[in-house]
Amino acid sequence: MSAFNPLPVTTRFAPSPTGSLHLGNARTAFFSYLWARQSGGRFILRIEDTDAERSQLRFRDALMGELRWLGLEWDEGPDIGGPSAPYSQSERGEFYRQLYAQLEARDQAYPCYCTAEDLELSRKLQRMSGQPPRYAGTCRGLSAAQRAERVARGLKPTLRFAVPKDQIIEFADAVHGPQRFSSNDIGDFIIRRDDGTSAFFFCNAVDDSAMGVTQVLRGDDHMTNTPRQLLLLDALGLRRPGYGHVGLLVGEDGAPLSKRHGSTSAQEFRERGFLSTAILNQLFRLGHAGDTDGWLPADQMRAHFRPQHLGRAPARFDESQLLHWQKETLERMSTTEIRAWLGAEDPAEFVDLIRHNVVLPADAVPWRAVVRGDLQPLGEGERRIIAAAGREFFAAAAAAYTEGNSELKMLTKVLKERTGRKGADLFMPLRVALTGSAHGPELAPLLKLIPPETARRRLESHAQNS
């Protein structure tokens, strides 16, 4: 039974364009997308590029490319606009400035002249004395004269939010349930950097609210950031979105997914030949339980998505499960589609033959070599099969083949008569000699695709030097 959502939910994905689309981010984007689609709401793409140093346009474009490849179409975004434009934070400076002015006018924010070194030292001292490393409030009570003095010294201030004391912040987390924090555990944090750009806590919260996001879905690592964003929104009189914190996606060793786990970006999986539907099927089940166990086509996932079944515990990414969904997806594709996916101009009959022996495009390479090329060196098991069959067997096979028994059915019939062998003893040596492997697609049709001269040569080679 899927969730009954009387109200359309507006969700968003707000990546910073500082790298490729990580699988973990792809997953939260996907869940957000599904939630919006399921409820008939909107899905917004917002680019958090206030860090000019690290943000790059090429990352933004790559991010959007991966999102599209996965089929996560957004209703509002930097490329298509929308009622809350612009959708790149680097272009929203004017909006932020108004809010800063509002905060400063009410003494809910104040300039801080502490240098990065000052702060680092302070944190170090706090840590050493067993205190939480929080901003000490040094600049909170500065008079106008003191501020002027610091400006005169050439110090460029940041803007800090003045966190109110003795406040209890409560919110209902969509995945964790009721949460309760004390504002006394929160230090005054920076909402504007000394270069005038906006800091994450600020623009992220403010934009979610201003853009009409009703449900923020993000990683667990943001859980304890939420109360400070709520405080900020409250101070500004802005509407609070709902928040939901999903357990992180981790690698096989339990550590957050990173480079040393191999592929971690959507792009890398795509380049290896994974299909977007396979990845979606996998992500759908990582930290989420839908109402079905089976494979789902991409466009049906929204109907089976259950936001109330989002996971709290970290989910391990296991490639063997992805491989399973890859196979399931492949099974449902037409020969034409698979041929395009393989991208090698293979004849349709060849694709049809090998499709069940291929999970990734690279798996097709050896089969292509069987039909037009040279065989790989034999493996241990294969050599044993050849040796067990014996030279005479292959001499007989080559002879029979040369006499015109080029069809497997005829070939085995003649060989059965001449050598007395049958079953696996008959087929396996032929399979190995002809294809180089003990496993593979059906042999008869495969043999038809091997040039006669090549087939003969392969049989003969084992009659001579084994």
Added chain:
RNA sequence: GCUCCCUUCGUCUAGAGGCCUAGGACACGGCCCUCUCAAGGCUGUAACACGGGUUCGAAUCCCGUAGGGAGCGCCA
């Protein structure tokens, strides 16, 4: 250090006090099918972190313990 979060088979998860001698999926093993592999069918191994409560009854509620994780950044 402080605050917060997490903990069911190897993995992903179902489970919202009795329907649980804990279900499904992936992986793994066996059997069937079969020239092989894959697919398919059948089948097997395998989990409630630990300790106390509450209750007629706890995987489910409460309290501790242990182990993981996050945040406390002029990163997002």
